[in-house]
Amino acid sequence: MKDGYNRKINYLRISITDLCNLRCRYCMPEEGVEKLTHKEVLSIEEILEVAGESVKLGITKVRITGGEPLVRKGILSLIKGLADIPEIQDIAMTTNGILLKKYGKALKEAGLNRVNISIDSLDPGRYRKITRGGEISQVLEGIEEAMKVGLKPIKLNTVIIGDENEEDIQPLVDLTRKWEIDVRFIELMPIGEASNWSKEHFLSNEEIYQRIEGLIPVKRESGSPATYYRFLDGKGRVGFINPVSNHFCGDCNRLRLTFDGKLKPCLHSSQEIDLIPALRQGQGSLEELLEFATLQKPEKHCMDSDEYEILVRNMSEIGG
Ligand code: SAM
Ligand code: SF4
DSSP, X not given: OBOXXXXXXXXXXXXXXXXXXXXXXXXXXXXXXXXXXXXXXXXXXXXXXXXXXXGGGTOOEEEEESXXXXXXXXXXXXXXXXXXXXXXXXEEEEXXXXXXXXXXXXXHHHTOOEEEXXXXXSSHHHHHHHXXXXXXXXXXXXXXXXXXXXXXXXXXXXXXXXXXXXXXXXXXXXXXXXXXXXXXXXXXXXXXXXXXXXXXXXXXXXXHHHTOOSOEEOXXXXXXXXXXXXXXXXXXXXXXXXXXXXOOGGGOXXXXXXXXXXXXXXXXXXXXXXXXXHHHHOOSOHHHHHHHHHHTOOSOOOTTSTTOOOOOSOHHHHOO
16 A cells, blocks of 8 residues: 555564563663553454454565564464465564574574564673673574574664764674674664763764775665665675664655554654554454554654654664
8 A cells, every 4th residue: 555655555563562681771761661461462363463454455564573572472373373464475573682592493483584683782791781781692692593594684783872882883794794694773763761862872874884994885775774885705784774864754665563552654753543442342443544544654754853752652662
C-alpha cells in the first residue's frame, strides 16, 4: 500500500518487549523499567494476528526488536508463526547479541533470516560502561554463532557518543576487513534518556566519516537508510545512517508496532493508534487501522527544527 506521499509501505517493525538484559545509557534508565502485567503486553498470538493482517496491505518484511527480543518468552514460536505467513519474505531481528550464542541455531531453524547486532564498543571496559554491565565477549560469541548458523547478512549497528567511545570507530570498522559483515554508524538521537544530553555527546556521521581513512563509496541500495562504503581490502561494508543530520524520510517504507499494541506511523512523532480495542473487544477492524496508520505517516520528521516535540518514550519501548 502507498501512503499519502506515494511511498510504498512494505516493512513492519515489531517491538515485542520493553524489557532488556542491558541498560544502555542512552536508551534505558539505570533501574530498568517496571514490568507490565501480561494483559498490558500483546501476546504472541496477537502479534501474529496483526502481522497476518498487515500482509493484506502489502507488508513483506518484518523486523523483531524491543527492548531485547531474546528475553521475551515465546520468541521461537513467534518466528515460526511469521515464517508460516507466505507473504512475509524477510524476517529480521535487532538484538544486543548477548543471548545469540544460546538461541542462534534455534532462531535460524524457526525461520529467522538475519540479524542486526548492536555493539558500541569492542573494549570490555567501555562496553560495560555504556551498557551498564554488559560483557562484550558474549556479544562476540553471538556474532560468531550468527555467522556459523547463517543468520546473514549480518549488520552491526553502532552509536558513537562524543567523549565516550570515539576510540572505537577504527577497531569497529576494521572488523569489515576480516569478516563479511556491515558495520553501520547510527547517529545518537535526542530521544528518551538521551533527550537532555549535552551537545558534545552528539557527533554527526559526517564527523565520523572524516575520521576513517580509505573508504570507497558503494552503490546505494534501494530501501536502505544507510549510505555504504568499503575498504579496498574489505570483505564487508561501512555504513552511515543519519537520522538527525540528513533525514531519509523520502524513502520511508515502514510502520511500527509497539509491545503494548500501538501502531506508530513515524518513529519521531508521538502519534499512536491503539489496536487493543480491535484485538480484544472486536471494536473496529485491524486492516482498517493499519490502513489508517499508513495514511497518517507524515511527509518528514522535524527533529532538527524548533517545532520538534521531544519523544517521551524511550527507544527501548519503540525498538529503533
Ligand atoms: N535491544 C536490541 C538492540 O540493542 O539491538 C534492540 C532494541 S534497541 C532499542 C535498537 C537500537 O536502538 C539499538 O541499536 C540502539 O543502539 C538504538 N538506540 C537506542 N536509543 C538510541 C538513541 N537515543 N539514539 C540512537 N540509537 C538509539
Ligand atoms: Fe537494551 Fe537495546 Fe536499549 Fe541497549 S539499546 S538498553 S540493549 S534495548
